[in-house]
Amino acid sequence: MISIISAAQFYNKNLKLSTVTKEEFDHKKFINCFPVKKHDHYSIPAGAIHCGGPETVVLEISATPYIFTFKLWDWGRIGLDGKPRPIHLEHGKNNVDMRFDTDYVKKNLFAKNDVIEKGQKQLVEKTGLCDLEFINSYRYTFRNSVLIKNHDSVSMLNLVEGKKVRIYSQTNDFPPLIISYGETFIVPEYxxxxxxxxxxxxxxxMILQAFVK
Incomplete structure (x- = not known):
């Protein structure tokens, strides 16, 4: 389950009261919950309020690791010191993008896979990052072998399905390398x-690839 809050509703008196009185925030009233299945892809641009639901494992492709994530509500959880963990309502208010309401999310942020190449032995798809992002993501599905193009960019790759693969440099820049399920590996542009x-x-x-457009 992926939850995305309607931006226009997030900064309301109920959310602010929950930080003062510690009363339960009525998340069902303000948060959209969208069911997900394995290998679904959602685009979450900067300014979109979001969280992952229970029993989900998320592979996050973060374009800008130097930008902070602000916590608006913590589901009543307690830190190791026995106190509620800090939240950042004011910072969140200043950074939320009010365009991201329910209609916008459904139209622009749900996965829209485009087939780039399809053959008997492999499938290459563009997995649907929204136009606001400066990176692309491709998914390679294959049974034997596949050539992963670098698109004139550094590539971040992750083995998202299958136990093991072996990666070979076409320019002899590194020895053959074995990658296991769930591991992320970087291929420099050169x-x-x-x-x-x-x-x-x-x-x-399956291998998921992220690269700069």
Missing amino acids: CKDVLVDNLCGSDEV
């Missing part, structure tokens, strides 16, 4: 395209 072999027999594997 290494150009890389070849990836599936080490899982006939099982299908």
Whole structure:
């Protein structure tokens, strides 16, 4: 489950009161909850209020790690010191993008996969980052091997399906490297395209790639 709050409603008296009285915030009244399944892709641009729901594992592609995340509500959780963890209502108010209401989220931030290449042995998809982002994300699905193009950019890649793959440099810039499920690996731009072999027999594997447009 992915929860995205309507931006126009977030900074209301109920949210502010919950920080003072510690009473339960009525999240069902103000938060949209969208069901997700494995390999779904949601785009969450800067200024969008969001959180991950229970029983979800999220692979986050963060374009700007030097920018802070502000916490507006903490679901009543307590820190290691026994006190409620700090939240940042005023900072959040100054950074929230009021365009991101329910209609905008449904129209622009849900996954819209475009097929880039489709063959008998592989599928390459653009996984749908919104136009506000300066990065693209591609997903490679294959059973044998695949050539991952660098698009004239550094590439951040993660093995999101399958146990193991082996990555080869086409320019001999690094020795063959084995990558396991869930691991993230970086291919510098100067290494150009890389070849990836599936080490899982006939099982299908998937690699997610993020790069600058």
